[in-house]
Amino acid sequence: MALSNIWIVTEPSNGSYTTTSLELLTHGRSFGATVSAITWGGNAALAAAAGEYGATTLYDVGDLGGALPGVPVASAIAALVASVGAPDAILIPNSYDGRDIAGRLSARLDRPVLTNVTDLVDDGGLATEHPIFGGSQTVKARFTGEGPGIYVIRAKSFAAESGGGTAASVVAAPSGDVGATGGAIIAATHVEERVGPKLEEAAVVVSGGRGLGEAEKYALIEETAKLLNGAAGASRAIVDAGWVPYSHQVGQTGKTVKPTVYIACGISGATQHMVGMKGSKNIVAINKDPDAPIFQIADFGIVGDVNKVLPALIAALKARA
Amino acid sequence: MNIVVCVKQIPDPAAPQSLDASHNLNRSGKLILDEADTYGVEMALQLVDKAGTGEVTVVSMGSAADVAGLRNALAMGAAKAVIVSDDALRGTDALGTAKVLAAVIKRESPDLVLAATESSDGYTGTTPVQIAELLGLPSITFAKSVAIDGTTVKVERQTESGFDEVTAPLPALVTVTAGVVEPRYASFKGIMAAKSKPLEVLSVADLSLADQIGPTGARQVITDVVTAESRSAGEKYIDEGDGAERIVGFLESIKVL
Known part of the structure; x- marks a missing residue:
């Protein structure tokens, strides 16, 4: 046919x-x-x-x-x-x-x-x-x-x-x-302003997960993303926990992204998440657990605490600016 | 306020998943209540509480050999459970599932039907809306908050750029995102009470849907399952204070910096 x-x-x-x-x-x-x-x-x-x-x-x-x-x-x-x-x-x-x-x-x-x-x-x-x-x-x-x-x-x-x-x-x-x-009728529309490029279109995506430890630390993700002219993403775990809005979620139930580089910070790599980002050209992972599944697909991995690596990365990026 | 919540018992997503010879998900192990469904159950319990009258019924389709997941919903506070369980249902697609669940929901004539946006195993994500269409109900998907105001349901619905306030007259169907409410843990008292709550098991014959379910009714076939092109692990370093510097080096090598 x-x-x-x-x-x-x-x-x-x-x-x-x-x-x-x-x-x-x-x-x-x-x-x-x-x-x-x-x-x-x-x-x-x-x-x-x-x-x-x-x-x-x-x-x-x-x-x-x-x-x-x-x-x-x-x-x-x-x-x-x-x-x-x-x-x-x-x-x-x-x-x-x-x-x-x-x-x-x-x-x-x-x-x-x-x-x-x-x-x-x-x-x-x-x-x-x-x-x-x-x-x-x-x-x-x-x-x-x-x-x-x-x-x-x-x-x-x-x-x-x-x-x-x-x-x-x-x-x-x-x-x-x-x-x-x-x-079903729409009574009102609310747009949550976000700065910088859209998550689906950004060449650089910096995403945070449970490894950040607490909601306040998501600011590190946003700052790193901003310095790289990228967008800030998130795992389902921290969206469910209410740290960030659903519109930040990357994965099966969230957005699919294929940036030039995806930087996964404190994300272990649940299958739910991987399906939304494994098409990225380059993947960088930072995680405390050397056996985290995310390292199996990362081109470049750092085994370490995101709360130490990210502040250092932010400082290094600022020094270059 | 009578509310039906659609729930699914699924293989533990934390355990390794596989397909059987007929390309159906292997469900031979222990089944649990899909975590995505616990939000709907909790939302329903809170809405009935607020209304001060009515009850929550959970409906499901799948094997009734293990009903621990349904008992869990009853232990959380649902009044009763109905599961359609039949070997003839093996291989039923999303639309067939919707027909089965719609037939069960119709018997309950609820004011509100709640479901997750999608199951955590099959994640087709169309069954709830198909149910709404079959029952002639309005639907609001991707709710991040749900409230009842008289005979109207008011929902904050997730959008690509934020959220919309959406209303619909009852009866209606609403799908809830994870995070709409914090699901309660079943109390010891709840677990004990759940043991004597009604749990009805129905067959396909009870619903007169024989030709519309199973692999024949699905009208789609899996022709092959192949291993996807896999990415291989690249370089990995233990951070010794030089992690950030190494990342900068990598970003330079791929010309992002």
Whole structure:
């Protein structure tokens, strides 16, 4: 079965789309199929961005009226399947809203969903790859039943590259009546300001874990990150403990990062964490325990106390500035 | 305020994990209550407490050969547990699981359904929202706080850049992140009380879902499992006061400095 039609959910963000959305568009157009993007709150800038990255059509669900996107967007996609026919595949970014859309759509279409996809290959159908056990093994899978297959794809599985295409033609794709399911409404939005580059985009990521000993010591992570013009990350353990907000979390349930260098400070290397950072170009680890699993994947390891090494590193970096 | 919490008994994540010959997770060892689910149980107990009326029911799917995890939830304070346990369920996917749990939850007609954002073993992360869709409920995922105000649930929902205040009318489904509340440890009294609390075991036949579950219902197949390209350990030094200096040297060598 050659692929002829692919739909990609593209999440609007600051006048364009989230990076993961652009990654999916880029990968989608590599199959030589017709690519359509599905978004909400569409406008000329979004049509241009969708076209630039390879979509010929932009289905616009329209203004969501403050509703969480999961229900209305899934409802709109289900309506499209009914009106124009099912595509071969529906690709959705693995994000908070992307997962909502995928779950809702799966139940509406009565089609299964493959999540945590990190590669998608056309071998006459679509074969997927999924990391398991902290990325130490890779599961290869595929759908066996009737389409469309719903694929939820992790950030940074592919590179985002402009294809130089012209603006996509916009087609309205209303959600229709969603009844009681659409009752979740955003009453207010809070943005937690962070300085410096975004965690997912920074060339340098400095992350802290339990080995810091106490919440106050996270300041060492932030200062080191700042001196390296990088972003500060965290293990799930210290996010759960309330030391830092969830938006700092790197790992399976947090963000996936692939910086030039990842500096893991006082992080033992739980599989949960490794899957979010093992794609980094270089990994530096500082940990008291010489047998910590993080050292098995670190290019450069220091067996020592982060509370001694980091202040010294900060001083050394300041001396160079 | 009656609350259902979806919970899962999983192999201890601290122990080595493996897949069996059919590429299903090996669950032959001891099973524990997924830690991610303890937050939902605790949240539910606190919300029922605050409402002053109602009870917490935990629902689950999986082997009932070992129910220590469910007893743990009962010991924390849940009133009863229901588990759907059937050999025919082996190989069921997320949507099939959602159908099974939705069928059980429907019998309870709760005001609120709580679940973790994802399990710590399969981490598909779609089952709760699939349940909400099957039950026709609104859902709010990734809650970092949950409060009930009359017939409305108010949630602080995690976003990429901070959080949103989101509301939904009850009944609704909410998924909670770890850290939404601090789960209590079961007291001795709680553990003793849990032994006599109702724990109902249902089969697939009790729910009339036979063709939608198991590997046939999953409509997806694992074609292969391979060892991922592994990174190898590089240089490692014991810090003798020169650790920072060595790191600077490494950062220079990769041209970050």
